[in-house]
Amino acid sequence: MIDNQKEHPTDRVIRSIQAMLHDGTISSGGKVPSERVLAESLGTTRGYVRIALQRLEHYGVIVIYPQKGIYVSPIKPITLDAIINNILRFKEHDIASLMETRRPLEIESARLAAIRCTPEDIERIVQAHENFKQAYTEGKPTLEEDHLFHLAIAKGTCNTVLESLITLITPEIITMNKDFKENYSVVVKHSLEEHRQIVLALQAKDPQRAMQAMDIHMDNSRKRRIGNPVPETAHMTDNSEETYETETHAR
Amino acid sequence: MIDNQKEHPTDRVIRSIQAMLHDGTISSGGKVPSERVLAESLGTTRGYVRIALQRLEHYGVIVIYPQKGIYVSPIKPITLDAIINNILRFKEHDIASLMETRRPLEIESARLAAIRCTPEDIERIVQAHENFKQAYTEGKPTLEEDHLFHLAIAKGTCNTVLESLITLITPEIITMNKDFKENYSVVVKHSLEEHRQIVLALQAKDPQRAMQAMDIHMDNSRKRRIGNPVPETAHMTDNSEETYETETHAR
DNA sequence: CCATACCAACTGGTTAACCAGTTGGATCAT
DNA sequence: ATGATCCAACTGGTTAACCAGTTGGTATGG
Numbered sequence: 001m002i003d004n005q006k007e008h009p010t011d012r013v014i015r016s017i018q019a020m021l022h023d024g025t026i027s028s029g030g031k032v033p034s035e036r037v038l039a040e041s042l043g044t045t046r047g048y049v050r051i052a053l054q055r056l057e058h059y060g061v062i063v064i065y066p067q068k069g070i071y072v073s074p075i076k077p078i079t080l081d082a083i084i085n086n087i088l089r090f091k092e093h094d095i096a097s098l099m100e101t102r103r104p105l106e107i108e109s110a111r112l113a114a115i116r117c118t119p120e121d122i123e124r125i126v127q128a129h130e131n132f133k134q135a136y137t138e139g140k141p142t143l144e145e146d147h148l149f150h151l152a153i154a155k156g157t158c159n160t161v162l163e164s165l166i167t168l169i170t171p172e173i174i175t176m177n178k179d180f181k182e183n184y185s186v187v188v189k190h191s192l193e194e195h196r197q198i199v200l201a202l203q204a205k206d207p208q209r210a211m212q213a214m215d216i217h218m219d220n221s222r223k224r225r226i227g228n229p230v231p232e233t234a235h236m237t238d239n240s241e242e243t244y245e246t247e248t249h250a251r
Numbered sequence: 252m253i254d255n256q257k258e259h260p261t262d263r264v265i266r267s268i269q270a271m272l273h274d275g276t277i278s279s280g281g282k283v284p285s286e287r288v289l290a291e292s293l294g295t296t297r298g299y300v301r302i303a304l305q306r307l308e309h310y311g312v313i314v315i316y317p318q319k320g321i322y323v324s325p326i327k328p329i330t331l332d333a334i335i336n337n338i339l340r341f342k343e344h345d346i347a348s349l350m351e352t353r354r355p356l357e358i359e360s361a362r363l364a365a366i367r368c369t370p371e372d373i374e375r376i377v378q379a380h381e382n383f384k385q386a387y388t389e390g391k392p393t394l395e396e397d398h399l400f401h402l403a404i405a406k407g408t409c410n411t412v413l414e415s416l417i418t419l420i421t422p423e424i425i426t427m428n429k430d431f432k433e434n435y436s437v438v439v440k441h442s443l444e445e446h447r448q449i450v451l452a453l454q455a456k457d458p459q460r461a462m463q464a465m466d467i468h469m470d471n472s473r474k475r476r477i478g479n480p481v482p483e484t485a486h487m488t489d490n491s492e493e494t495y496e497t498e499t500h501a502r
Numbered sequence: 503c504c505a506t507a508c509c510a511a512c513t514g515g516t517t518a519a520c521c522a523g524t525t526g527g528a529t530c531a532t
Numbered sequence: 533a534t535g536a537t538c539c540a541a542c543t544g545g546t547t548a549a550c551c552a553g554t555t556g557g558t559a560t561g562g
Contacts, residue, residue, distance in 0.1 A: 009516095034543060045517060050544085054302075060422035067523045067543050075425055076395045082402050086418040089411070097412040100363070104355035112351070144327045151333050160340070161348040165416055167337040171311035174326055260546095285513060296547060301514085318513050318553045505562080513554070524543070532535080 009044050011088060013052035016042050018084045021077050028077050032062060032070040059087050095176045096226055098169055103218040105166050109154045110198060110214035114207040117156030122203060128152040129199050136188050143177055149195055153202070177225065187224050194220060260295050262339060264303035267293050269335045272328050279328050283313060283321040310338050346427045347477055349420055354469040356417050360405045361449060361465035365458040368407030373454060379403040380446055387439045394428055400446055404453070428476065438475050445471060 007015075017038075020026045026033070035053065039046040053070060056062045061080055064070050073080070113121070132145035147170050154163040194217035201210035258266075268289075271277045277284070286304065290297040304321060307313045312331055315321050324331070364372070383396040398421050405414040445468035452461035 036542085036544095047516065047518095051302075051305075053544095059419070060426065064544075066545065068525085069543065073422065073426065074429070075422060079395045079399060079402075079421070079425070082399070083418055083422055086415055090415060093412050093415070097410040100410055101356075101359070101412040101416060104359040105352075108352070108355040144330045148327075148330060148333070151330075159348040159351055161344050161352040161420065164337055164341060164344070165352060167334055168310070169412065170330070171324065171326060171334055174330070175311065175324065178325065287512085287514095298546065298548095304514095315514075317515065319555085320513065503562105505560105507560080508558085510557095511555085513552100515553100516549105516551070518549080519547085521546070522544100525541085527538105527540095529538080530536090532533100 009048040010052040010055070013038070013042055013044060013049050014056065014084060014088060017052070017056065018081060021072070021080055021084075026072060028072050028080065029074040030072055032072060034069065055087060056084070059083055061087075093172060095173070098173050098176065099218075099222050099225060102166075102169060102173065103215070103222070105162065105169075106150060106153075106218055107211050107214045109150070109157050109159075109162055109166060110201070110210040111207045112157035112159055112162065113153045114202050114205055114210035116158045117153075117202060121152075121156035125149070125152045125156065125202060126199060129195055132195065133192055136192060142188050142191075143174060146191060146195075147174060153198070156202075190220060190224075191217070260299040261303040261306065264289070264293060264295060264300050265307065265335060265339060268303070268307065269332060272323070272331055272335075277323060279323050279331065280325040281323055283323060285320065306338060307335070310334060312338075344423055346424070349424050349427065350469075350473050350476060353417075353420060353424065354466070354473070356413065356420075357401060357404075357469055358462050358465045360401070360408050360410075360413055360417060361453070361461040362458045363408035363410055363413065364404045365453050365456055365461035367409045368404075368453060368456075372403075372407035376400070376403045376407065376453060377450060380450055383446065384443060387443060393439050393442075394425060397442060398425060404449070407453075441471060441475075442468070 017026070017032070021028075032038070032053075033041070035046050035049045039049045042049070053062065053064060057064050060073055061075075061083055062070055062072055075083075113125075117125070128145070128149040128151075132142055132149055135142045135145045151163075151167060151170065154166045157163060194213065197213040198210060198217060201213050268277070268283070272279075283289070283304075284292070286297050286300045290300045293300070304313065304315060308315050311324055312326075312334055313321055313323055326334075364376075368376070379396070379400040379402075383393055383400055386393045386396045402414075402418060402421065405417045408414060445464065448464040449461060449468060452464050
């Protein structure tokens with residue numbers, strides 16, 4: 001195997017463990033060699049092995065039992081392999097992929113929030129919207145108020161996973177948009193109006209309307225940020241009802 | 252603040268840093284005290300501080316410059332706060348939330364795959380489908396072949412974030428479904444047919460049809476797994492008042 | 503008085519040693 | 533032969549010490 005020397009030691013360890021899973025040195029459900037053995041056989045230090053193992057545990061690949069040993073999750077090697085590949089490439093995110101993935105998450109977030117959010121949630125959402133508006137009228141940056149509005153909605157979904165994922169991609173989008181300048185006033189004004197439509201839909205507890213409002217908002221956000229480079233056919237803004245029709249058709 | 256002594260040291264460190272952001276001890280864009288200082292002031296060891304900081308960096312809250320110092324991301328404290336809360340509660344995932352969130356991700360995955368996947372992607376997807384079918388005919392467990400089919404589709408989206416997120420929630424769903432028994436033969440047979448419809452849509456490169464097929468599959472999967480507990484009123488356009496009362500109490 | 507060179511203190515990165523619980527086999531009483 | 537017992541070796545958890553860059557103030561030469 002080619003061991004790129006520039007690669008971070010922990011990544012090398014993870015890759016080595018992946019290789020061991022490949023060649024059967026360690027197998028699904030079985031035991032992983034101890035930290036010390038791994039460190040020695042991989043020519044590195046225990047500290048790096050430790051960090052690598054903790055990352056693998058965090059992603060559910062292994063389970064660590066203190067004073068006992070390390071065991072591979074009872075998942076097939078090929079699945080483990082896919083997960084590990086994902087761990088190794090985790091940070092290779094581009095702005096287009098981020099915004100593209102954000103869309104369905106936010107739409108679902110709006111739908112569930114419309115169904116489940118409490119009056120307190122609504123209040124928080126409205127407050128976030130007001131903060132956004134105020135920052136705008138004061139001529140201050142609004143990027144984060146924007147995202148806080150969306151996080152407030154996510155909190156109203158009663159769905160921990162959805163909230164987690166939306167929160168997870170938020171900082172990446174924020175930092176990637178930090179250097180993004182445009183005709184500020186106009187852009188934000190549009191966003192504000194779109195947010196207002198979302199708030200109205202949530203207050204009316206109308207999931208369909210919330211989804212539609214959020215979809216429009218996401219689509220416009222993308223256009224404002226990266227133009228319209230996403231492959232043509234998929235998304236039709238003019239007849240979005242049809243999209244929803246099909247999406248919910250089977251339900 | 253209540254410092255639960257049973258809490259893991261790293262979580263305590265993260266919570267302390269969160270508190271420091273709250274009371275302004277450290278501020279957005281500013282410098283975080285050095286690892287040693289943090290360790291001493293928090294009454295813990297440097298190792299735990301280190302792990303905590305690495306987690307925070309992984310989630311974009313801070314940036315660590317070797318031999319220089321640690322700096323807070325130039326994001327507003329309130330946003331950072333939300334992100335940190337998310338980090339601390341990251342594992343509190345339930346199967347209902349997982350499957351609920353999986354649906355829009357998979358639908359988008361199917362849509363993008365239908366638009367962008369190459370012949371090689373199609374081949375991989377078909378192969379994964381065949382593997383699933385074979386495992387079924389041999390009477391073997393099929394849970395993972397099922398997910399590998401979906402991962403193959405995600406790989407065809409050319410969207411690194413979407414692929415990451417789907418991969419991220421896969422092991423959780425698999426392990427949560429490990430102990431899930433049902434009338435196996437019938438269930439898998441239905442899944443197979445649903446998968447076949449998805450494959451056909453992808454081969455036809457028809458995003459709408461792919462979305463629809465995936466939606467049906469996700470909906471049936473959820474029903475097979477956890478019955479039909481998700482509020483169904485979402486699709487009805489009238490009765491907003493009634494849903495309000497019932498839904499919000501589910502919290 | 504100013505520019506420069508230097509050095510001590512501090513940074514995160516890394517390594518090795520120590521700790522307490524677990525395990526499994528050798529040993530010994532039955 | 534069998535069972536309980538004990539102890540050495542091994543486990544991951546934790547801590548402290550060492551390393552190599554960076555920094556910023558200070559002393560020194562112009």
